[in-house]
Structure formats: C-alpha cells, structure tokens
Amino acid sequence: MKAAVCRKFGAPLEIEDVDLAPPSSGEVRVQLKACAICHSDIHFAEGAWGGELPAIYGHEAAGLIDAIGDGVRGVRVGDSVVVTLVRSCGRCPCCAQGYYGSCETRFPLDAESPLRAARDGAKIGHGLRTAAFAEYALVEASQVVAIPGDVPHDRAALLACGVITGFGAVTNTAKVPAGANVVVIGTGGVGLNSIQGAALSGARTIVAVDVSDDKLKAARDFGATHAFNPTKVDLRQRVKALTERRGADFVFVTVGAKEAADQGVRLLARGGAAVMVGMPALGVKAEFDVLALADNSQRILGSKMGCSNIQLDIPELIGLYKQGKLKLDELISARYPLEQINEAIASVKRGEALRNVIVFA
Numbered sequence: 001m002k003a004a005v006c007r008k009f010g011a012p013l014e015i016e017d018v019d020l021a022p023p024s025s026g027e028v029r030v031q032l033k034a035c036a037i038c039h040s041d042i043h044f045a046e047g048a049w050g051g052e053l054p055a056i057y058g059h060e061a062a063g064l065i066d067a068i069g070d071g072v073r074g075v076r077v078g079d080s081v082v083v084t085l086v087r088s089c090g091r092c093p094c095c096a097q098g099y100y101g102s103c104e105t106r107f108p109l110d111a112e113s114p115l116r117a118a119r120d121g122a123k124i125g126h127g128l129r130t131a132a133f134a135e136y137a138l139v140e141a142s143q144v145v146a147i148p149g150d151v152p153h154d155r156a157a158l159l160a161c162g163v164i165t166g167f168g169a170v171t172n173t174a175k176v177p178a179g180a181n182v183v184v185i186g187t188g189g190v191g192l193n194s195i196q197g198a199a200l201s202g203a204r205t206i207v208a209v210d211v212s213d214d215k216l217k218a219a220r221d222f223g224a225t226h227a228f229n230p231t232k233v234d235l236r237q238r239v240k241a242l243t244e245r246r247g248a249d250f251v252f253v254t255v256g257a258k259e260a261a262d263q264g265v266r267l268l269a270r271g272g273a274a275v276m277v278g279m280p281a282l283g284v285k286a287e288f289d290v291l292a293l294a295d296n297s298q299r300i301l302g303s304k305m306g307c308s309n310i311q312l313d314i315p316e317l318i319g320l321y322k323q324g325k326l327k328l329d330e331l332i333s334a335r336y337p338l339e340q341i342n343e344a345i346a347s348v349k350r351g352e353a354l355r356n357v358i359v360f361a
Contacts, residue, residue, distance in 0.1 A: 003134030009047030021114035023069035032063040033153035048281035055125030058133030062156035101305035155328040166193025168306015178202030186255035187219040199223030256280035
C-alpha cells in the first residue's frame with residue numbers, strides 16, 4: 001500500500017510502498033477512504049512530542065472494513081466505519097470511570113508495529129495508534145465505530161478526533177448547562193466544535209477568541225454570539241462586560257499554547273472551570289494564581305478526546321448531523337490526494353484551513 005512516511009522531524013513526508021500485517025485476534029483492517037489532518041499529526045511530525053522514526057501519522061479517518069481477526073464482534077467486513085485513536089479495554093480504572101481515551105491497558109499493537117517498509121522490511125512506527133496517512137489502517141477493534149453507509153467518509157472522518165474532542169469537552173467533560181457563559185480560545189477545527197457543543201447545550205453567551213479574523217468569522221457561523229481578536233481588544237474587559245462583571249462559567253482552551261492556558265484561567269468567574277483541550281508541546285508549563293483558584297472555587301479540567309465513549313457519542317453526533325443540527329460539511333476547507341499531503345499540511349500550518357482532508361480512491 002501507499003503511505004506518507006515521516007523519516008525526519010520537520011521534513012516533508014515521503015510517499016512510499018509499505019507492508020501492513022493482517023489483523024490478529026481482536027483487530028480489524030480498514031481500507032481508508034478519508035483522513036483529515038489534525039494539528040496533533042503536525043506536532044508529531046515536527047518532533048514536538050518526541051517518538052521514534054520512521055513513523056506514519058494520521059488518526060482522524062474513515063473507511064470500509066477490509067478484514068477482521070478472531071474474536072471481533074459488532075462489525076464485519078464491508079462495514080463503513082470511523083477509525084479513531086481511542087483504544088480501550090472497557091475494564092481498567094480509567095475505562096470504568098468513562099475516560100476511555102486514557103485507557104491503562106497495553107495491547108499487542110502497543111508493543112509491536114504492524115508496519116514495515118516494502119523496500120527493506122525495516123519497522124515503521126504505528127503513529128498515534130492508527131497510522132492513517134495510508135491506504136489501509138490496522139487497529140484494535142475498539143478503535144472503530146460502525147456508521148450508516150450513506151454518511152460520506154470525508155465528513156465521517158472528522159468525527160474521529162476534531163468533533164468528538166471539541167464537542168465532547170463541552171458535553172462530557174464540562175457538562176455545560178443551559179444559560180452558561182462560555183469562552184472558547186482557538187477557533188480551528190476543535191474550537192469550532194466546542195462552539196457547536198456550547199450552542200446546542202443552550203449556552204447564553206459564547207465568546208470565540210482567535211488571532212485570525214477569518215476564523216472568528218467562521219466561529220460566528222458555528223454559533224458564537226461574540227468574537228474577539230485578543231491582539232486588538234482587552235479580552236478580559238470584554239468578557240466581564242458580557243457577563244455582568246463576573247467572567248466566564250467555562251473557558252475551553254483548544255490551542256496548545258502557554259499563553260492561551262494562562263489567559264483561560266484569568267477569564268473565569270467564581271465557581272468557573274477552565275477546560276484544557278489543546279495539546280501543547282512537551283514541557284510547556286502554565287501559570288495561575290493558586291490562592292485565587294482556591295478562594296474562588298475554580299477548577300482546571302483536562303479533556304482528552306472529549307472524554308468520549310466513541311461507541312455512543314459518534315452515532316449520536318451522526319444523528320445530529322443528519323438532523324441538520326451539527327455542521328460537518330462546513331468544517332472541510334479542501335480535499336487532497338495522498339500525493340499532495342505536504343501541500344495540505346502546509347496549508348494547515350499557515351492557518352488557512354479549518355480541516356484539510358486526504359481522500360483515497
């Protein structure tokens with residue numbers, strides 16, 4: 001199969017022939033039809049989180065099940081599926097509490113990559129547990145969710161990460177109630193879905209924050225009631241003015257930057273919660289006033305993959321999409337073949353795209 005391989009951090013990905021092992025017990029192989037480009041893929045390919053090379057990244061995907069291993073239940077060959085990085089046992093302490101994205105169990109695919117270079121048989125890393133910048137992906141069965149065959153794969157792929165991460169941070173992690181005042185820092189693919197989640201939850205005020213005026217315009221289309229560029233206004237004063245001088249009940253920090261995390265805590269009302277959604281590079285430390293946090297009964301929450309139960313949440317999101325309540329089509333900025341993946345990534349890095357999608361024939 002063809003795949004985009006990262007052989008040097010920060011260098012263009014290389015299109016190569018790669019061998020993929022057949023599925024073992026509990027695993028499925030998926031013929032991919034679409035894979036969106038997430039900032040996490042870019043961070044890994046640039047070396048922000050370390051790791052061994054060569055590797056194949058990509059984790060926001062959808063396609064058709066091509067083969068299944070022994071013991072797989074609930075899906076069969078030919079099923080249309082969303083492919084996620086959420087590999088979960090359903091039994092460990094984290095899974096028992098509903099934190100499936102932080103499952104503590106180690107699976108065979110965690111120990112041994114199923115990928116080898118066709119030219120010399122050398123091992124290639126199974127990046128983000130999915131390696132979906134390729135024509136096929138081999139994953140643990142818990143990572144796929146069957147979807148109706150009439151849902152286009154390029155839209156369905158977005159549900160694998162960007163949508164469940166942003167939307168789930170609102171509905172699962174924070175459980176935002178109707179009437180709440182919400183701020184979303186960062187209005188890329190994840191932030192826009194936090195805005196959608198807040199709007200559908202009935203939030204009273206939804207403030208979008210971004211340094212890109214184009215993305216702020218998109219934020220209004222997705223449900224933001226107000227949109228501010230923090231380089232042009234005093235953001236804290238604007239949020240205070242909109243909330244009877246209290247501040248935000250919830251702040252969702254959807255970009256992985258120290259400044260955004262610091263700012264998010266400062267925007268909170270008494271009793272408010274800052275939800276850290278975006279993933280920064282290794283070693284990034286935020287700062288906050290511990291006394292103020294305790295005195296004001298404020299909280300800081302982490303939210304990996306929106307604390308989603310993908311087997312329940314993805315079908316529910318598809319239902320909202322089919323009802324016209326969830327925007328997916330509008331998230332796609334452009335579609336590219338695998339051979340143009342470096343152009344697609346460059347567009348994302350320049351801030352031009354909400355979500356660029358790699359499509360396979």
